[in-house]
Amino acid sequence: MSAPLTHYLILSALLFCIGFAGAVGRRSAILVLIGIELMLNAANLNFIAFWRYGPHPEALTGVMFVLFSIAIAAAEAAVGLALVIATYRQRRTTRMDQLDTLKG
Amino acid sequence: MRNEIAFYLVAAFTVAFAIAAMTLRDLVHCALCAAGAFAGLAMLYLQLDAEFVGFAQLLVYVGAIAVLILFAVLLTRGDEVRPGRAAPARSWWMGAGAAALVLAAIAAPILLSPSLEGGAPGAASAPVRRIGEELMTRYVLPLELVGVLLTGALLGAVVIAMREEPRTEDKAGGIPPRFTPTPGNPANPR
Known part of the structure; x- marks a missing residue:
């Protein structure tokens, strides 16, 4: 017998919060992106766990959602990292606390 | 029992790597x-009988996104945290505190909810053949949209990250200056 559903959900919550802490607390733009990816992955784990333990696993809804989510995450990562590189070229930094041109 | 032990091992592995990714100093290590x-x-996806998703995750995340992140790290070298600074920044502690609050807010309902108790999973599987059939029938429109999105994202990423050439009009002086010059400014021919 595998682990109960709540353990998967707690693990997912832990991963989400680790990613959240990184996305909010770290200064490097690339680490913020990694944190966002971790949060997205935690949500995907929730989808798969609920699909597996749900009453209708034959409907494949959770699996489909996660597949599309992975594809969109790939697009997001590509554009995000391109933005980081463009910013670096312009300002010579990727540290979030130095990108404060729009700060009032 | 055996599956449960495997779950806890993989869960500990994943959480340890995630914490390391968010706390280490060197961006390459992260x-x-x-x-x-x-x-x-x-x-974990493989353990949950979602083989196709597991391998897609492996291909896309470990294969593509991790390499993309590594490339971005290496292309933006030179603005790392100086090695002398030891104390973590204040924003880091604020982020950790906010994350702990979020964790409590998520974990409390999970642990208290009676409807999540028990629930042994039945025999479930997501064979690749069924996934393919569903993608070609019921989910064909989202599939096409994702294709368009990926193409757009690819082109957008290239355009954003492309090195900007200096514009020829600026060099030739063909467009008027952006700001009204002072009367005594000889730089403006008009």
Whole structure:
């Protein structure tokens, strides 16, 4: 017998919060992106766990959602990292606390 | 029992790599640890009988996104945290505190909810053939949209990251200056 559903959900919550802490607390733009990816992955784990333990696993809804989510995450990562590189070229930094041109 | 032990091992592996990815100093180490966390998640998907998703995760995240992050790290070298600074920044503690609050807010309902109790999973599987059939029938429109999105994202990423050439009009002086010059400014011919 595998682990109960709540353990998967707690693990997912832990991963989400680790990613959240990184996305909010770290200064490097690339680490913020990694944190966002971790949060997205935690949500995907929730989808798969609920699909597996749900009453209708034959409907494949959770699996489909996660597949599309992975594809969109790939697009997001590509554009995000391109933005980081463009910013670096312009300002010579990727540290979030130095990108404060729009700060009032 | 055996599956449960495997779950806890993989869960500990994933969480450890995720924490390392968010706390280590060197960005290259962070990127590699993030790849480890993504691989751990792929193992969890495999344990949950979602083989196709597990391998897609492995291909896309460990194969593509981790390499992309590594490239971005290496292309933006030179603005790392100086090695002398030891104390973590204040924003880091604020982020950790906010994350702990979020964790409490998520974990409390999970642990208290009676409807999540028990629930032994039945025999479930997601064979690749069924996934393919569903993608070609019921989910064909989202599939096409994702194709368009990926193409757009690819082109957008290239355009954003492309090195900007200096504009020829600026060099030739063909467009008027952006700001009204002072009367005594000889730089403006008009």
